[in-house]
Amino acid sequence: DTLGHDMGDQLLSQVAARLVGSVREADTVARFGGDEFVVMLESLAPEMPEAAAQAETVAEKLLAHLNQPFELDGAQHYSTPSIG
Incomplete structure (x- = not known):
């Protein structure tokens, strides 16, 4: 939120890619x-x-996988993921 809508979209896209890459093909994300x-x-x-x-x-x-840094417009950013 603090970095703007475009950066948020980049982050969500990268999170989705990491999630899909972390599960089997038969699983659903x-x-x-x-x-x-x-x-x-x-x-x-x-x-x-x-x-x-x-x-x-x-x-x-x-x-x-989600605790690894995300690259947003050439800079590394960290997220605080949770599961529950």
């Missing part, structure tokens, strides 16, 4: 609104503890 995204994971393990562990692994991977 969608922008929910504003700066919120939804990630739906397909074909997790049938048992709840194992499925939860798989989802946690993906969440950690997503956060690791």
Whole structure:
């Protein structure tokens, strides 16, 4: 917000690309609104503890990718992503 609409659009585009690049082809990434995204994971393990562990692994991977600096108009910027 503080850098303007165009920079916000660049950031959202880069976030979307990182999310899509962090999940499998069968999974779904969608922008929910504003700066919120939804990630739906397909074909997790049938048992709840194992499925939860798989989802946690993906969440950690997503956060690791989103915690890397973003390049906006030639300058590095950091974001503060959260999952919940």
